[in-house]
Ligand SMILES: [Zn+2]
């Protein structure tokens with residue numbers, strides 16, 4: 001279902017969930033915070049959401065309102081105070097072309113040698 005890209009490397013701890021995106025000071029990746037919430041597929045009530053084994057799931061097995069055990073995952077665009085107690089944050093690394101930028105920079109420097117004055 002939902003893969004957690006941060007699982008194997010940096011957990012970007014310093015990128016607090018109250019910012020929507022920013023550079024991780026630990027690894028230099030551009031990290032986007034995404035909020036998810038689970039709802040009951042039956043009565044649509046919000047469920048306390050957790051991440052377990054790489055999946056976004058409801059904290060409880062059954063809906064406390066209607067007893068259903070099927071839930072849907074929803075991404076939140078705006079995190080409000082009502083949802084913050086239910087939602088879970090995922091930190092997603094945004095690929096920016098840092099690598100090629102560095103490469104270009106090195107190349108440019110290599111091919112821009114010190115301009116020697118012609119010596120006669
Ligand atoms: Zn990081």
Ligand SMILES: [Zn+2]
Nearest residue numbers: 040043063066
């Ligand atoms: Zn329900």
